[in-house]
Amino acid sequence: MSQPSPTMHRMTLDDAAVLARAVLIRQGFNAEQSQALTRAVIAGERDACHSHGLYRLLNCVSTLAAGKVVADAQPEVHDQAPGIVRVDAKGGFSQLAFEAGLPVLATKAREQGIAALAINHCVHFSALWIEVEAITELGLVGLACNPSHAWVAPAGGTRPLLGTNPLAFGWPRPDGQPPYLFDFATSAIARGDIELYRREQRPIPEGWGIDRHGQPSQDAAAVLDGALLTFGGHKGSALATMIELIAGPLIGDLTSAESLAHDDGAGGSPYHGELIIAMDPERFLGDTREHYMRRGEALFDAIIDQDARLPSQRRYAARERTRREGIHLPDHLYRELVELS
Amino acid sequence: MSQPSPTMHRMTLDDAAVLARAVLIRQGFNAEQSQALTRAVIAGERDACHSHGLYRLLNCVSTLAAGKVVADAQPEVHDQAPGIVRVDAKGGFSQLAFEAGLPVLATKAREQGIAALAINHCVHFSALWIEVEAITELGLVGLACNPSHAWVAPAGGTRPLLGTNPLAFGWPRPDGQPPYLFDFATSAIARGDIELYRREQRPIPEGWGIDRHGQPSQDAAAVLDGALLTFGGHKGSALATMIELIAGPLIGDLTSAESLAHDDGAGGSPYHGELIIAMDPERFLGDTREHYMRRGEALFDAIIDQDARLPSQRRYAARERTRREGIHLPDHLYRELVELS
Known part of the structure; x- marks a missing residue:
């Protein structure tokens, strides 16, 4: 069982959902929008996709503050x-x-x-x-x-x-x-990942992007100013x-x-x-549905049998872990969300 | 205008279609099957996709000879x-x-x-x-x-x-x-391309395949015996x-x-x-179909405008060339087809 780092705040998914909804409502989203957004960020957090987890609430709030989203839109x-x-x-x-x-x-x-x-x-x-x-x-x-x-x-x-x-x-x-x-x-890669390389001033791998002159580049800043591939x-x-x-x-x-x-x-x-x-x-x-869906299972078995992974396996494992242990939010993010709630 | 090599036989698409149909009928396919197969191989030949062109007739014939296809199948x-x-x-x-x-x-x-x-x-x-x-x-x-x-x-x-x-x-x-x-x-590549490397005893590029032990390999024969990636x-x-x-x-x-x-x-x-x-x-x-299809055109214009190519451009160019010049079949293929017809 993994130990939370001392700067992490541990909470249950249910508590996290209460916090998320409180933030969204307080910041001006209506109940339906808040509920749907909460379900999405909780699913992300649950599966340890942190960039689509509670962290995203900050982005929801700033997008609303910038007037770029309708807080009470009725689809x-x-x-x-x-x-x-x-x-x-x-x-x-x-x-x-x-x-x-x-x-x-x-x-x-x-x-x-x-x-x-x-x-x-x-x-x-x-x-x-x-x-x-x-x-x-x-x-x-x-x-x-x-x-x-x-x-x-x-x-x-x-x-x-x-x-x-x-x-x-x-x-x-x-x-x-x-x-x-x-x-x-x-x-080739998410833009956010190139941003991380830029902050850490590390060269990005070949093949991720080009500079503003269209030349292949491993300079993260130059690629952010140019284009991804x-x-x-x-x-x-x-x-x-x-x-x-x-x-x-x-x-x-x-x-x-x-x-x-x-x-x-x-x-x-x-x-x-x-x-x-x-x-x-x-x-x-x-009537043959059951039979053929089983044949799909044989394909997955053959993938796993050669030690190749199915996509999403890491996410499903995180989901199991969250069920047992709850989630761990960085303290600063937790405090920021409480402040916004 | 490209010159046919001296070992090439030049013919119109219509003549090629007559030949293709004659081969298929003679070898035992019924009229409907022959007609559909002819349309397909003629389209391949017209667009200079030679591996899907008249050359494929040999494969149709050998597949039939091996008892692996039904010559008069009625879909x-x-x-x-x-x-x-x-x-x-x-x-x-x-x-x-x-x-x-x-x-x-x-x-x-x-x-x-x-x-x-x-x-x-x-x-x-x-x-x-x-x-x-x-x-x-x-x-x-x-x-x-x-x-x-x-x-x-x-x-x-x-x-x-x-x-x-x-x-x-x-x-x-x-x-x-x-x-x-x-x-x-x-x-990563067609199997036939690796076969060409094997015949020419050239190493294949990295990333195309692995040997039978699952190790990355640039040996064409080893990859044909192992797996493509x-x-x-x-x-x-x-x-x-x-x-x-x-x-x-x-x-x-x-x-x-x-x-x-x-x-x-x-x-x-x-x-x-x-x-x-x-x-x-x-x-x-x-009613907005026309408007939005034009917006799709703007995307293509923007691709071409930066000297990137649209897929199939080479094929469409070959199609234009064939319209003017007809097709050029290797003499040995032409003779083989005539023999089968």
Whole structure:
């Protein structure tokens, strides 16, 4: 059992949720928005994804203070087509909009076999795995992606144009096992990681970015002033471009370049849309569902059997640990949140 | 204008199609199968994708001779759900099954907004860009993927398990422009490319593969005896695994490991399924379709403006060249095909 460092504050997840909600309400978010945001940051904290945990509350508060998010936005659900539900987030954070759309998405996926949820006009900092995992909990297969801000150059290019454009996928597993789930940025690395290298004045690895003249650079500051690169060369760049298109123009929302222009230098969270696709194994497979889902299990067994890891394993392990031990917040963050509550 | 080498046979696309069809019919394929296969190999040859061009006819013939494909398979179309069409290829090549399913997929996508086509029990050598391009020609957005044979190790693993699992995406463009389209293997490189290095006894680049003991290797023969790696490390591996799942168990068909086991050492084309998703911008966007598709064009302009290339540009250039000049077949291939015709 790991020991909390002396500068850490230990608390239960329930207490952390009470604190999170208190901060959000006190800072002006309405009850529904506060509840949805709390669920998201608690899930992040629970799984030791600290950058999407309670720490993010500071960002929610500063985004609101900067007038860049609507604190009492009421998402509007539109039945766009038999296989499409659109949710207009009305300038609020994406979480409540997702929660409003999810039941409709699930119903449509079960009726049609495959369905899409388009979230529009949301301020976005969500980890997509939270949403994709919620889809798998309904027995569905989920796929989610969104643009972000234009920080990434296309392969062969010299200037930022694409977002860090995450792609997440979830597959439900039997017997109460957590889903097969991945959630990765199509950039080589997160912008925040390069920021850490800059602060520590360490050179970044090759292949992460280019300077403002389009030249490969290992100088973190020069890359932050230039552009990140995608993972996997031209293939990652093609994927990132696909995400710009299907989670941008296809759903009537902004590309990463348009999102950054909309921010206009304020340094706020990206403002754009998100595309989520759900598929129902029951509709694809009928009576053979059980049989084929077991064959998916054989694939996971074969991965683990050669000592390769499934994605999210570290996160699920942290989740188990949190269940036993609660969470440990840095004291300074805890005090800051109490002050804001 | 490029000059044909003296050992090349020059012919028009129409003449090449006559030859291809004659070979297939003579070797025992029925008229519908021959027609669909001819369309596919002619599209490959036209775009200078020679490995998917007329050369593939030799593979079609040897697969048939080995008893690994049904020469007169009649695909069966099943209306699985409002958003899903299944086509049982009945052990034939995938091309005719795709052609049988495409009109139903398009109708469903236009009605539902999003729809899926699952092809089952097909022998597969198709380049997915051909299918995705056919979807864009109907004004739809297309996404396609399939497993293959288990030649690729998962990230962190030591043994082949995943296929080279291609992923293709197409986005329709206005004004008669060819689509934005990519089609890439999720392996670091095609197996055939490593075979070329082996023949030339050249070392392969780092990161392409591992030997049978799971150790990184630049020895082509050792990697062919071991496993390829995915592109983009654990992210590419996660994508390849997703493709195993959604184009395998989800559609009631084989994974790459199951496909290789089914081949049982015969060296035939993979036998498995394929998942294709189509989305209709009209249903997502209604009256704003034109406006937002133009915003997609702005993204392409911004890519080209910084001297980055769009995927498929080389293929489209070859297509233009073929229109002017016809194709050039190696004499020995031409003679072999004439002999088989």
